[in-house]
Amino acid sequence: MINAAVLGADVSKSRSPVIHQAAYRALGVEGRYQALSVDAAGFDALVARLRAGGFRYLNVTIPHKAAAAALATSSSAAVKAAGAANTLIFTSANARSRTRAENTDGAGLIGALADLDVGVAAGCVAVMVGAGGAAAGAVEALTAARTEVRLLARHPAAGRQIRARFPAGRRQRVSVAAWTEKALARALREADVLISAVPPAAWEDEVARAGLAALGRQTAVLEMAYGKPTPLAAAVRGRSARYADGLGMLVHQAAHAITLALGTAPPLAPMFRAART
Numbered sequence: 001m002i003n004a005a006v007l008g009a010d011v012s013k014s015r016s017p018v019i020h021q022a023a024y025r026a027l028g029v030e031g032r033y034q035a036l037s038v039d040a041a042g043f044d045a046l047v048a049r050l051r052a053g054g055f056r057y058l059n060v061t062i063p064h065k066a067a068a069a070a071l072a073t074s075s076s077a078a079v080k081a082a083g084a085a086n087t088l089i090f091t092s093a094n095a096r097s098r099t100r101a102e103n104t105d106g107a108g109l110i111g112a113l114a115d116l117d118v119g120v121a122a123g124c125v126a127v128m129v130g131a132g133g134a135a136a137g138a139v140e141a142l143t144a145a146r147t148e149v150r151l152l153a154r155h156p157a158a159g160r161q162i163r164a165r166f167p168a169g170r171r172q173r174v175s176v177a178a179w180t181e182k183a184l185a186r187a188l189r190e191a192d193v194l195i196s197a198v199p200p201a202a203w204e205d206e207v208a209r210a211g212l213a214a215l216g217r218q219t220a221v222l223e224m225a226y227g228k229p230t231p232l233a234a235a236v237r238g239r240s241a242r243y244a245d246g247l248g249m250l251v252h253q254a255a256h257a258i259t260l261a262l263g264t265a266p267p268l269a270p271m272f273r274a275a276r277t
Contacts, residue, residue: 002031002262003054007046008061011035013227015247015275016059019254022274023266043067051090051097057261058088059254065103065133072101079103081140081165084133087257102260105134106141108253109195109222116220116242118193122146127187129179130197131158134224136165138197143170150187152179154202184211188219194240196223200230215239224249251275 002024006016014035024031038046043064050058060068065084069075072085079085085101092098113120120126124147128135131153139162142149151174153159159176166174177183188194194215196203200223203209212235215221220242223232227245236243251271259265 002029002056003033003050004031004057004059004261005034005036005050005055006059006061007036007038007043007064009039009063010037011061012037014061015226015250016254018274018277019251019271020258022270023255023258026267026270027262027264029262038064040064040067044071047071047088047099051099055090057090057257059257060086060088062132062134065137069101071099073098075101076103078106078137078140082106082133082136082162083165084136086133086137086253087260089261102257103137103140104253104256104260105137105249106144107256108249108251109138110141110145111252111255112222112244112246112249113193113220115248116193116222116244118220118222118242120145120147124148124193125150125191127152127184127191127194128197129153129184129195130202130224131155131162132197135197136162138195139163139174140166143173147173149174150191151176152183152187154179179208181207181210184208185214188212188214188216191216191219193220193222194236196221196225196232200225200228200232203231203235209235212236212239217241220244222246222249226250247275248272 017033020033069085079101087102089100128151151159163174221240224246226247
């Protein structure tokens with residue numbers, strides 16, 4: 001019996017439970033996946049309780065990704081580079097519990113971009129808006145694929161912290177600027193994809209949206225948020241020929257997390273069907 005959960009400040013409307021349950025059914029394994037909301041003060045204690053209760057793995061979302069990375073006894077290279085973890089896997093060695101931190105945001109992003117016909121590689125230019133835990137994991141994967149990343153943030157210092165974690169060769173692929181109308185318009189020139197890693201409400205600001213006037217029709221747009229129609233979706237309608245919300249990224253990163261935790265890759269088709277219904 002597999003027990004797993006997603007932890008976040010408010011995951012009451014998360015689609016992760018139906019996605020993971022669909023994967024378990026497709027793999028023919030018995031499992032139960034829960035969505036558990038928890039604040040920062042209670043996060044560490046909840047993780048400890050679930051680990052002691054025999055949970056196999058946890059997925060972690062806003063705002064606990066940095067805290068999750070700090071709890072690990074071992075971390076993947078992606079976690080170390082991003083400074084954030086979205087998956088905790090519990091194992092036992094010599095009767096001692098261990099916690100391995102993974103970051104599947106990057107794998108989820110690459111999969112979602114492939115669904116949009118965006119191939120990340122040398123010569124690809126990605127504009128990243130946001131500098132939180134999800135953005136950090138995404139930048140790690142993009143720079144590993146030799147993609148140029150133009151990172152824009154309301155607080156550029158957070159973006160520079162992300163950039164500073166990488167070795168010199170990969171730092172050269174990341175530029176950081178304040179998120180302004182002119183900076184967004186400048187970054188979008190000849191860009192292959194715009195990636196939004198900020199809450200949907202951030203795009204309600206007219207100044208924030210103004211720079212989208214420079215968005216090319218062939219520039220794809222991927223928004224990490226999913227669910228209700230967003231201000232960004234409305235703003236790029238008619239401007240870009242390719243837009244997707246974060247549902248695809250959620251499915252791809254879930255599949256990667258399950259593969260890491262169970263050692264078997266689940267089929268994507270039933271996971272996508274569950275996510276969409």
